[in-house]
Amino acid sequence: MTMMSMSFDVHEPMTTIDDQDVKVLLLENIHADGADFLRNKGYQVETRSAALTEDELIEAIKGVHLLGIRSTTYITEKVLENAPDLLAIGAFCIGTNQIDLAATKRHGVAVFNAPYSNTRSVVELAIAEIISLARRLHEKSTAMHGGVWNKSAAGSHEVRGRTLGIVGYGNIGSQLSVIAEALGLSVVFYDIDDKLALGNAKKCATIDELLAISDVVSLHVDGRPGNAGLFGDEQMRAMKPRSLFLNLSRGIAVDTSALRRHLESGHIAGAALDVFPVEPKAQGDPFESELRGVPNVILTPHVGGSTEEAQQDIGRFVASKLRAYAKAGTTNLSVTFPELNLPSDPARHRLAHVHHNAPGVLATINTILGDHGVNIEGQQLATRGELGYVVTDVSAEVGADVLKELAALPETVRLRQLS
Numbered sequence: 001m002t003m004m005s006m007s008f009d010v011h012e013p014m015t016t017i018d019d020q021d022v023k024v025l026l027l028e029n030i031h032a033d034g035a036d037f038l039r040n041k042g043y044q045v046e047t048r049s050a051a052l053t054e055d056e057l058i059e060a061i062k063g064v065h066l067l068g069i070r071s072t073t074y075i076t077e078k079v080l081e082n083a084p085d086l087l088a089i090g091a092f093c094i095g096t097n098q099i100d101l102a103a104t105k106r107h108g109v110a111v112f113n114a115p116y117s118n119t120r121s122v123v124e125l126a127i128a129e130i131i132s133l134a135r136r137l138h139e140k141s142t143a144m145h146g147g148v149w150n151k152s153a154a155g156s157h158e159v160r161g162r163t164l165g166i167v168g169y170g171n172i173g174s175q176l177s178v179i180a181e182a183l184g185l186s187v188v189f190y191d192i193d194d195k196l197a198l199g200n201a202k203k204c205a206t207i208d209e210l211l212a213i214s215d216v217v218s219l220h221v222d223g224r225p226g227n228a229g230l231f232g233d234e235q236m237r238a239m240k241p242r243s244l245f246l247n248l249s250r251g252i253a254v255d256t257s258a259l260r261r262h263l264e265s266g267h268i269a270g271a272a273l274d275v276f277p278v279e280p281k282a283q284g285d286p287f288e289s290e291l292r293g294v295p296n297v298i299l300t301p302h303v304g305g306s307t308e309e310a311q312q313d314i315g316r317f318v319a320s321k322l323r324a325y326a327k328a329g330t331t332n333l334s335v336t337f338p339e340l341n342l343p344s345d346p347a348r349h350r351l352a353h354v355h356h357n358a359p360g361v362l363a364t365i366n367t368i369l370g371d372h373g374v375n376i377e378g379q380q381l382a383t384r385g386e387l388g389y390v391v392t393d394v395s396a397e398v399g400a401d402v403l404k405e406l407a408a409l410p411e412t413v414r415l416r417q418l419s
């Protein structure tokens with residue numbers, strides 16, 4: 001879609017809302033710390049434990065400025081059309097597939113999420129699993145529950161001095177690197193991007209180089225389309241005999257039939273999987289996988305990032321992003337908006353102008369301000385795809401006539417005056 005053919009929703013200019021008039025709706029049992037944070041800022045916060053259907057949400061969202069959801073409330077175009085006061089949506093989770101992001105941009109609604117809050121939880125699970133697999137803990141515990149006392153050191157190893165190969169050295173992979181080194185593992189990694197090696201970790205030029213030297217291989221890649229089937233028979237063959245394999249990243253990255261074959265042949269000595277090509281949709285739905293029942297395989301139901309600490313961190317993190325946007329116009333780490341990390345200075349008067357990204361918008365805004373004798377004290381512009389965002393600090397509150405003129409620009413998507 002070309003920029004100019006995209007139809008944007010034009011809102012009335014919005015002047016400063018006092019904190020006590022900001023309405024927040026938090027759904028799906030978001031951690032209480034998120035609501036507490038926003039209440040402490042004076043906002044009116046309503047919380048609900050369940051997700052809402054489209055019709056329920058349309059009813060509930062009237063007059064709401066900030067909306068918080070998790071993964072099962074769907075934000076559709078129709079919801080946004082019925083939410084003229086909505087400024088921002090906080091996805092109190094990592095994924096944003098449940099939100100029609102293109103529609104949020106057309107409606108000038110900023111979206112935030114929590115991309116980092118559960119990374120430590122994933123790392124800790126990976127560490128626990130590396131040690132569990134090396135010591136065959138799962139197998140031993142299962143045998144004990146079956147009444148079998150098999151006190152043997154055969155096949156049990158320390159991890160100290162072993163080589164961990166991390167594929168995907170992003171937020172999780174790089175943290176795992178640091179903690180694994182602290183346990184005495186040597187770390188090598190492979191990433192398609194040029195990443196800084198932390199600690200004593202060594203970068204591999206190819207995935208094959210990593211596979212040839214790693215005693216444990218752990219996948220931490222993202223879900224880009226090219227990663228489907230990233231790890232199959234060929235890669236497993238290239239692993240060292242009796243090595244261990246972990247995938248806590250994306251289910252589609254691994255060929256589980258090939259993994260089963262390599263586990264049964266003993267070439268791979270153990271595996272831990274937290275994500276699967278097909279996962280049950282709802283709590284209690286049956287789990288099907290060819291890896292069920294294979295010895296020394298730890299299967300967990302996509303809980304790598306699911307800890308109370310992560311939920312708490314997500315609650316605080318996303319709530320603070322919503323607040324910073326509502327109060328100061330800050331869009332740092334927004335999923336969709338151009339990013340501006342702005343000082344929160346209550347002494348300033350601020351105009352936050354979201355527009356579609358076309359040449360000359362900044363000049364037009366400044367001409368209008370200049371024509372009305374408005375003195376600009378500071379200004380920042382950022383663009384991202386079809387959106388532009390300019391924030392202008394001015395010396396005095398801007399009159400309704402100026403706001404009206406700015407709002408009437410054909411490129412304007414949303415205009416707010418913040419004090």
Ligand SMILES: NC(=O)c1ccc[n+]([C@@H]2O[C@H](COP(=O)([O-])OP(=O)(O)OC[C@H]3O[C@@H](n4cnc5c(N)ncnc54)[C@H](O)[C@@H]3O)[C@@H](O)[C@H]2O)c1
Nearest residue numbers: 168169170171172191192193220221222223248249304305
């Ligand atoms: N199991 C869970 O509960 C859980 C929780 C959080 C995140 N995750 C998943 O973990 C994965 C990593 O998360 P993150 O926050 O570290 O992501 P990230 O985007 O910070 O890092 C991913 C890294 O993988 C690299 N990469 C992508 N494709 C690659 C390839 N083919 N070969 C080598 N490197 C490649 C990227 O360049 C990037 O550095 C994601 O897929 C995420 O969805 C799982």
